[in-house]
Amino acid sequence: MTNPSDDHSATLERRSFLRSAFLAGGVVMAGVPIIGCASSSPRRSSPEPADRPARSIPAAKSILLAYFSRAGENYYNGGRRNLKVGNTEVLAQMISSRIDCDVHRIEPADPYPEDYEETVARNVREQDTDARPAIAGPLPSIDRYDTVLLGSPVWNVRAPMIMSTVTEGLDLRGKTVVPFTTHAMSGLGTTARDYAASCPGATIAEGLAVRGEEVNDADAVVDAWLQRLRLVAGATRSPS
Secondary structure: OOOOOOOHHHHHHHHHHHHHHOOEEOOOOEEEOOOOOOOOOOOOOOOOOOOOOEOOOOOOOOEEEEEOOOOEEEEEOOEEEEEOOOHHHHHHHHHHOOOOOEEEEOOEOOOOOOOHHHHHHHHHHHHHOOOOOOEOOOOOOOOOOOEEEEEEEEEOOEOOOHHHHHHHHOOOOOOEEEEEEEEOOOOOOOHHHHHHHHOOOOEEEOOEEEEHHHHHHOHHHHHHHHHHOOOOOOOOOOOO
């Protein structure tokens, strides 16, 4: 999540700060758009999407919501707190309670540590080596879906590398892909651009980014986003 700086000392200072905030907000690390674990390679803090995202989804017939989330020790307003439910999972539940969709939780074959700093270090290694972490169990069949919502935290300005395992393992041609993230500072990060690159032939719709610290109060933001996408009408369904 580090950004290029004008001199080496500024870079070191920035990395020290980013490392402490890396796993912020969403799932344990709720998202670490710009602040998150420090990386050895510079990342853009304001990525430009490959294509202008679609503002609405015409007549979605069948929807899959797939998400990755991590509980445990998390960044929280400059400090740490332990979450029993990851922030991205909270957001995924909020969204799925309002639309007619199937839900699939993405589980890593090698679970991420509960310790914040250990997860930061692992994410740095995975980003630096362009890793594709293995997933526990098979990916869902998506033949029957025309719309796929993909949820994750943002770590070091991008979705965790396990999301690349997912997008590269699914044939999303002709589908509408809708990103949603939890984060500390960088919003969607490079998520929309990364999905556009790894999902050739798919339409990337307007994404949603929610700060991890604010996810429990995101009802109005979620409602407005789903209405813009035409996934719900003016009123939304209450969680059951």
